[in-house]
Structure formats: C-alpha cells, structure tokens
Amino acid sequence: MNAIVALCHFCELHGPRTLFCTEVLHSPLPQGASSGDVSGQNEQAEEEEGGIQMSSRIRSHSPAEGASADSSSPGPKKSDMCEASGCRSLAGGHPGYVSHDKETSIKYVSHQHPNHPQLFSIVRQACVRSLSCEVCPGREGPIFFGDEQHGFVFSHTFFIKDSLARGFQRWYSIITIMMDRIYLINSWPFLLGKIRGIIDELQGKALKVFEAEQYGCPQRAQRMNTAFTPFLHQRNGNAARSLTSLTNDENLWACLHTSFAWLLKACGSRLTEKLLEGAPTEDTLVQMEKLADLKEESEGWDGSEEEEKPSSQPDVEGQELTKCSPETSLMPDCSSWNVAHRRLSVFRSLRHMRQVLGASAFRMLAWHVLMGNQVIWKARDMDLVQSAFDVLRTMLPVGCVRIIPYSDQYEEAYRCNFLGLSPHVQIPSHILSSEFAVLVEVRTATRSSLYPTLFDDEQSLNKYEFVVTSGSPVAADRVGPTILNKIEAALTNQNLSVDVVDQCLVCLKEEWMNKVKVLFKFTKVDSRPKEDTQKLLSILGAAEEDNVKLLKFWMTGLSKTYKSHLMSTVRSPTSSESRN
Secondary structure, X not given: OOOEEEEEEEEOOOEEEEEEEEEEEOXXXXXXXXXXXXXXXXXXXXXXXXXXXXXXXXXXXXXXXXHHHHHHOOOOOHHHOOOOOOOOOOOOOOOOEEEEEOOOOEEEEEEOOOOOHHHHHHHHHHHHHHOOOOOOOOOOEEEEEEEOOOEEEEEEEEEEEOOOOHHHEEEEEEEEEEOOHHHHHHOHHHHHXXXXXXXXXXXHHHHHHHHHHHHHOXXXXXXXXXXXXXXXXXXXXXXXXXXXXXXOOOOHXXXXXXXXXXHHHHHHHHOOOOOOOOOOOHXXXXXXXXXXXXXXXXXXXXXXXXHHOOOEEEOOOOOOEEEOOOOOOOOOOHXXXXXXHHHHOOOOOHHHHHHHHOHHHHHHHHHHHHHOOEEEEEOOOHHHHHHHHHHHHHHOOHHHOOEEEEEOOOOOOOOOOXXXXXXXXXXXXXXHOOOOEEEEEEEEOOOOOOOOOOOOOOOOOOOEEEEEEEOOOOOOOOOOOHHHHHHHHHHHOOOOOHHHHHHHHHHHHHHHHHHHHHHHHHHHHOOOOHHHHHHHHHHHOOOOHHHXXXXXHHHHHOOHHHHHHHHHHHHHHHHHHHHO
C-alpha cells in the first residue's frame, strides 16, 4: 500500500511534532539508509505476522553520508527539539530501520522524518492537523480528513500517562496518509482495529511506569504542596520525556517499525483492484437476483425427493433461469437436457435461423419476440425447440425471458413467452387467432432437399419444414421497431462474423435498456403527463408505435435492484419538499 504511517506527539514547548514514520519504497533506498550493516548490529529479526515474512536490520551512515544527510534534512532544527528527547525518537546518528519484503521486493523504511521534502511537508501538515483542529470529541479516537492536494489522513489520537506532565498525560496520534481516498476509507475498519491494538500496548506499558512512579513519589501531593509558580518553570526539563522513557521499553522504535511495516503490507494485501469494463448491466443484475432467489429456495428444501424437481434451474451458461413445467413427464431434468442440446443443437445462431426460415418468416417471428408476444413452437424434437429458444432469447434482456422448453399441455402467456409443445397438444382457438401470439410448426418436409445442409457435422434441417403463422402477420412494408431493423442489417452483412453479430446484439440491447430506464423514471417515478412523455419518446428516437410497445415490454425486464434504488433515491427529495 502506497502510504505513510507516522507517530506524532504534541510538545508543550514546540507544538505538534512527528516522532516516527514508516514509508514504502519501490525504488532504491534513500541515501541515508543505503550503506552497509553496522558490524556490531548484525542481528536479523525474522518477522512472521499474518503470514508476512520480512527481515528487519539496522543500517548506518558513513560519517560523510551522515553529515550530508543532516545538512540537507528537511526535519526541524536542533533548537526546535526538546533537550530531554520529547520531540525526538531516534538519536542524531541513528540510521533508522529497514525491512525487506521478500515476496514483492518492497522496502519499508522507518525514521523520524521522510527524507523527501514534499513528503516531509505532507506528513508535517497532517501531524499538525491531527493534534490541533482535526480531532474527535473527547480528543481521543479516530477521524478522517484530507484533500486531493495534501493527501487523505486516517488519524487516531490517544493519551499516554506521564507523571511529570501537566494533567499527568501526554497527547499522541498515529496517522496513515495516502492519496487514494476510496482505498483509505475502505480500509477504515482494518486500520482502526490494528492501530487500536498498537495504542493499547503503548498505553499499557506507560500505565505500568506511571503507577510505579506514583507509588514511589506521588506527584499530585507534591505539586499541591509546592508554592505557585508558572508551570513551565517547574518542569526543569524533566516533563518532556521520550516515549521510550514513558514506556520503559528500549526496543520501542524497533517494535513500532515492525508493527507499521506489517500494517502497510497487510493493508495493501487485503484489498485488491479488479478491472471492470463498466457498471453491471441489467442482465447481470437480473441473473444475480434470480440466482439469489434460487439459493434461498434451495435452502428451504427439507432434503426430500422434491429437491430433485425444482421449479427453476440455471442453464449451463448461468445466463437465465429456465422455467420447466412441473406437470411435464416427457421432459428430462433441465440441467442434463441443456448439456444434451449443446451437443445436438440445430440452430447455431440468428443468422442460421434466418437462412432456414426465410427472411419474411424470420422477421415476423423476431417482431413477436421483441414485442413480448408468446412464441409457440410445436415439434417432436425437443433439442430443436430448445436450440431455437436459445437463439431467439439473445434478442431480449434476461429479465424479459420466461421459458417452458417442452410441455404436453398449453401454458398461458403470463407464465411464459417461449413455449415448446409436442405436436399432439391442442392450442385454444383464440390463441391461434390472437395478434399477441405466433406459432412455429415443425413438420416433416415433403422434399428431402427443401433446405440445404448448412453444417455437415450437425443434425441437418433438410428434413424439416417450418410454418410460421400468426393472427397478426407483420406486413412486409411495416417499418417495425428500430432495433429489429438494425438486427436484420447486422445479420445480412456477411462481412460480420457470428461473434461480431453477438456483440452487436449486446450493444443494441444495452442501448435500448438505457432508453427503458429513462422512460421508467420519467413515467413511473416522476409521474409526468402524457404530453411530456411523448416529447421524451421523440427525443429518444422511439416515438413510433412499435418502439413504444417494445419499451413498455422491456420495462418488465428491469432488475428489482435498479427499481428499488431509483424509487428510494428519487422520491425522498420530493417527499421532503412536500412536507416543507
């Protein structure tokens, strides 16, 4: 994680000061930490915390390097430092701490101040704000602040017991600085828990020292018995003690380096970036909702044989939940059937179907599909019917597809808009004459070469004859919905492969689903009058009758997630205005 973790302290003489910070380096080490190991400090501590292995070692400067680093350091001057090390963590000649992450070749470097002037300025400003104006109620706890220019900061302020300080406590903060606001906010629960653990350990050590000092020489009674003088003259330099003195831990800074380095490593590992090509489509949202409903339904099953006969099952691709007729004894299990029809499918694409049915019959069938009318196929071959539905459904949003693949009795249109029937099933006369239904009858061809064999390796269609009828046949000169004309243009363009045509369908469906969303908000949420709705349809390029019918049908395919979100976000301001 590209961030800096720092420990800050509020000095009563100099104000907020940075005591210790750890940063991530992807490039070679800075000049102050690039020398060899000290001969007397060659011990290496192997750390294993949260599955992370790093080797921490102390590095030193050569005299020349130390002098140059001190002269060019952006840190505060010695005159601004407390004599008793209250504003200092590492001694003047201390080289700092370096940890090497063996997995990623990243180095974690700890010192009192960042060597880079710009980073020093950012850390300095965050330190001042965390211990002055950006504090939570009670002056102890977490808070978030920052901006795009100076970075965003997660700050946790806390008190450390000190028997020589005013109020017997000193004010500290641990801050995490990074430029990615969203990443830092998402890391809030993790950072809060881990930093709270570091603070608890520091406060626990300091409390033991405080209690021991109070037991040996109670400061409260001594101060009350002392004649009143200005407080700053009473301290005699003893109050500004270092944190190592307050906690009685000589290895405090090494331990903090270990904790800060692990914090940066673990926080960067717990969240990973995933490339998304855009917002989830309506088809994706509907699929997720239906799979969630299926999961809830499966959890309610009692383990009996009914589990093997669900009312709906996902298909092989997970694209849609195919509804099966529970009364049908001729239809096998949906999952095994879908696997079978992949091997024996006869319709390979919309272009293939158009070539087989003919241009006029395909246009009539596609028109009824897009309008939401019931599409009925009568055939003996279940694989043929299933393959036809798999091809035709690609023209519709997932939420608009309701399929009963094969049944031995007629099902009403409200149950399905794709219905497969065996040849002996009687269809009601009012359905046959209805303008809201289309029937495709698959008969045995009278001539063996009626249709040419397009795919030699698949079951050929030259033995079938397809008769498409409807109570409302589509006139050849009828304009039809705009999307149908674009689909036909793509299918007739031989320069476009089948895969390219499939992508064209995806783009066309998404384009018209966006128009559906606008119309839904305009009519259902905002409740605009018909005149305004007609103007909107003209702007959307969908004022024709067929386009309006298509939009109204496709509106039923919107996901519940989108509808509920739109209702909650749009109606709340309206209701508040009406109350005012």
